[in-house]
Amino acid sequence: MLKQAWTVLGVMVCTASLGCAGPQPRPTDSPEKAAKAAPAQELAGSSGGKPPVLVITPGQEPRQLLRYVHRKDEEFLVSVRHEMTMAMDGGPSVTIPMLYEATQKNLSVDAGGAARRSGRYAKLELIPGADPRVAQAMTTALKGFERVTFSDRIDSQGNVSNVSVDVSAIENERLRTMVAGMQDAITDCAMPWPLEPVGIGARWRRTRQVKANGVAMEQTAVMSLVERQGNQVDTTIEISQHADPQMLALPDGTSAELVSLKGSGKGTWHTVLDPLSFESKSTVIVETTMRQNQTESTTTLTMQIALTMRSTGK
Numbered sequence: 001m002l003k004q005a006w007t008v009l010g011v012m013v014c015t016a017s018l019g020c021a022g023p024q025p026r027p028t029d030s031p032e033k034a035a036k037a038a039p040a041q042e043l044a045g046s047s048g049g050k051p052p053v054l055v056i057t058p059g060q061e062p063r064q065l066l067r068y069v070h071r072k073d074e075e076f077l078v079s080v081r082h083e084m085t086m087a088m089d090g091g092p093s094v095t096i097p098m099l100y101e102a103t104q105k106n107l108s109v110d111a112g113g114a115a116r117r118s119g120r121y122a123k124l125e126l127i128p129g130a131d132p133r134v135a136q137a138m139t140t141a142l143k144g145f146e147r148v149t150f151s152d153r154i155d156s157q158g159n160v161s162n163v164s165v166d167v168s169a170i171e172n173e174r175l176r177t178m179v180a181g182m183q184d185a186i187t188d189c190a191m192p193w194p195l196e197p198v199g200i201g202a203r204w205r206r207t208r209q210v211k212a213n214g215v216a217m218e219q220t221a222v223m224s225l226v227e228r229q230g231n232q233v234d235t236t237i238e239i240s241q242h243a244d245p246q247m248l249a250l251p252d253g254t255s256a257e258l259v260s261l262k263g264s265g266k267g268t269w270h271t272v273l274d275p276l277s278f279e280s281k282s283t284v285i286v287e288t289t290m291r292q293n294q295t296e297s298t299t300t301l302t303m304q305i306a307l308t309m310r311s312t313g314k
Helices: 001-018 031-037 132-141 173-180 184-189
Strands: 054-055 075-088 093-109 115-126 151-154 160-166 201-211 215-229 232-243 246-249 255-273 276-292 299-313
Touching: 093 132, 115 132, 215 246, 215 255, 232 276
Parallel strands: none
Antiparallel strands: 054 201, 075 093, 075 299, 093 115, 115 151, 151 160, 201 215, 215 232, 232 255, 246 255, 255 276, 276 299
16 A cells, blocks of 8 residues: 555645646755756746636626735745545555644745745654554655755745755655655645736636656646735635546556546635735545556555645744
8 A cells, every 4th residue: 555655645745735836856956056046937927828827707896916925034934734544445544644844935036026935844743643554664764854955936926936856865765756756745835826806706727737756647726715804815725636547657666557546625725915924724535546567456545635734934
């Protein structure tokens, strides 16, 4: 079960954090070097010629722009409670609850309001409730994760680009590969805002083609504006994903056929635009069917993640 779970875990974390994707990581760059070398970009209103955020309905009047306010040298503490439960072929479930924290700092803010950020993990631990069958193995495998560093660029609309993750501190090769494949989940913790003004009841959609830990899939997030009071914004999110059949290279060097992958979830976000902070809660369920070593038999792994994220100024 764990071998298959390693591949799917990165997929699910990426989904639970809005299903956003971007460029592949450059593990050799330091966060400061990557942040300085990244080319300046205009406010992201397109990706491959298609808008990353499509308004379904603009909502009620009055309508206003939703934009983050970034300031140079602002520092943040991001904490995540991540509880994963998985079961294979309807058998007994295994629960892995984790808590991790990261620190993040805005290195610079350009004239368009986009910030270049760097950060590092400060804590990663299993919390009470972890299944004893996997707790020891996970504790050993996660060694070095708390020293992972990262950098990116985020504009005022919430579009993240120029993602770089340094995984050299991780000793476990399987975990190192997994973390490198979920760089967007590490850095892309921001609700994406539409380009145009919106009002209460507005709905917008972001659909992207994602490759997470070798799995190519389509992920869609639909956001709804529930309430706005000044700089405080409340939204809901619905997440869906699916993947076509494909061959996968597993971390242990073997291969497997992905027969099907489908997932769905929902959550809530409370955002303060200035000074920036947020809190979100989401639950995602993914069902993956795989066939290994050219056999006729298949294995179905059902995974559920309950994710609580919080970002506050330091």
